[in-house]
Amino acid sequence: MRLCSRRSLPAFLAAPLLVGLTLFAGCGQAATPPAPLAPVAKVSGVDISEPRLRLPPNGRDVTAGYLTLTNTSDKPQKLVAATSPNAQRVELHAHLKGPDGMAQMRQVKEVVIPARSTVVLAPGGLHLMVFGLRAPLKVGDQVPVELTFEPKQIVRFNLPVVTNPKNGSEETMNTSEHQH
Ligand SMILES: [Cu+2]
16 A cells, blocks of 8 residues: 555656646747737726726725726727626726825726727726625635726626735836837
8 A cells, every 4th residue: 555655656746747848838839029018807998907806905895906908890889887796886096196296195086098008907006996895815815806997898707816916917018119
């Protein structure tokens, strides 16, 4: 029996490696040059990628969600509303400079994505403000969210919960370079 279990160990270790190699081989072509943002959801004219929700500090039921919106059309697109079955309310927010020069968080009516451009909702800028979470969250949870784009396009997807919602896009992506 001991021999048996010892022999099974390498096989157990090898299995994840094989899966990893298979995946790597499978997406090798698509991975070079650096993969474009993979959309997790789309509506006509807008691809949605990089969704994530900041893990709220202990005991809080308020947090912020982030994502990247890419306008694949030749006209401006508008995000006008957000909701989640897991929260009482979701608002579109921006950080705007007040008269005193300090950045303040403000609700905005809409987020406009210019034609053929990308708008990044990221820490310190535009975000989805989530109020009244109905249950405590942990890292890795998936929180469903529903976005409404004009005219009456509704799309639903999940925001995975993360501790640090910063990622590469806001540093590396210069949206003006994507405009034509
Ligand atoms: Cu906010």
